[in-house]
Amino acid sequence: MDKIFKLQFFFILGGALLAGGCATTANLDDNPPPAIMIQRAQEATDRGRHNLAMQYYEALLERHPDRMDLVITAKYEIAFINYRQRNLEEARAGFNEILDYFEEPDAHLLPQQFRRLSQIVLERIDEMEANPPRRLFGFLRRD
Secondary structure, X not given: OHHHHHHHHHHHHXXXXXXXXXXXXXXXXXXXXXXXXXXXXXXXXXXXOHHHHHHHHHHXXXXXXXXXXXXXXXXXXXXXXXXXXXXXXXXXXXXXXXXXXXXXXXXXXXXXXXXXXXXXXXXXXXXXXXXXXEEEOOEEEOO
C-alpha cells in the first residue's frame, strides 16, 4: 500500500511540475524593449520552449515592423526554430524570405550575418531532404 501511495504522489507531483513549468504565454505586460524581448526569446529557446520563443519573436514583429534589423532578426530566429523542430518547409520559406530582403536596394543596412546564416541552413535543409534518415524497426538510422 505504501508503494502505491508513493507512486501516486510522484505522478501527481510530476504532473503539477509539468503543468506549472509549461506556461506558454509570453510576458509582455511590462512592454519590454526589443533587446529584452530577444533575450527572453533566446532564453526560452535554450530551455526548449519554442512556442514561447515564437511568441516573443512574433510580438517583436508586430511592435516594430519598421525596424528592419529587428524584423530580420525575428524572422531568422523563427525560421531557425522551425529548422530545429524539423518543420523544413516552413524553415525553407522563412530563410528564403530573409534572402529576399537582401535583394532590396537598402540591403546594405541589414544585419549581414543573417544572409550567410540563412544560406548555410538552406544548404543543410537541402542535404537533409536529399539524404533523409531511414527507419529500421521504428528507430531512425543514418548510414
